[in-house]
Every structure is written in C-alpha cells, then in structure tokens.
Amino acid sequence: MIADHRITDPLLQLLVERAAEEGAKKALASIGLHDEDAANDVRELRSLLEVFRDTKKTVIQTVWKSVTAGVLALLIAGTGIKMFFRE
Numbered sequence: 001m002i003a004d005h006r007i008t009d010p011l012l013q014l015l016v017e018r019a020a021e022e023g024a025k026k027a028l029a030s031i032g033l034h035d036e037d038a039a040n041d042v043r044e045l046r047s048l049l050e051v052f053r054d055t056k057k058t059v060i061q062t063v064w065k066s067v068t069a070g071v072l073a074l075l076i077a078g079t080g081i082k083m084f085f086r087e
Contacts, residue, residue, distance in 0.1 A: 007015075028034050033041060 025034070028038065
C-alpha cells in the first residue's frame, strides 16, 4: 500500500504563515525589537527620523538663502565699487 503524502493548500498556507511568523520574530530579535518596548522604540525612531529630516530641510534652505544673500551682496558691492571708481 502506498501512502498519499501530498500537502493540501490549507496545510501549505498554515506552514507558510508559521514560517513567516517565526522568521519575523527572529528578525526583530536580531535587531533588539523583541520585547514589550519594541512598539515604543519604533515610534521613537520614527519621531527622531522625522526631526532629522525636518532639520536637514531647514539646513539646506538656510544654506541656499545664505548663498543667495552672499551673491546679492557681492553684486551690490561690485556695483557700488564700479560706481565709486567711475566718478
């Protein structure tokens, strides 16, 4: 007598779900997010990332404003010098 060892779709689904859950647990544990504080840690990291992005945006805007102001100051100074020596 030959036994039928086929895996049914529901059994395959269950095996895949269990494997995925165990893999996710191992992955979270490997980066230190396996305890009860993990959700708070992730929220805090997201908050820090948002603050970093806002700060980076502000720094870039400030640099561009400073460069623009410097160029305009040089143009005004150059015009003033040109007018001073023309007379």
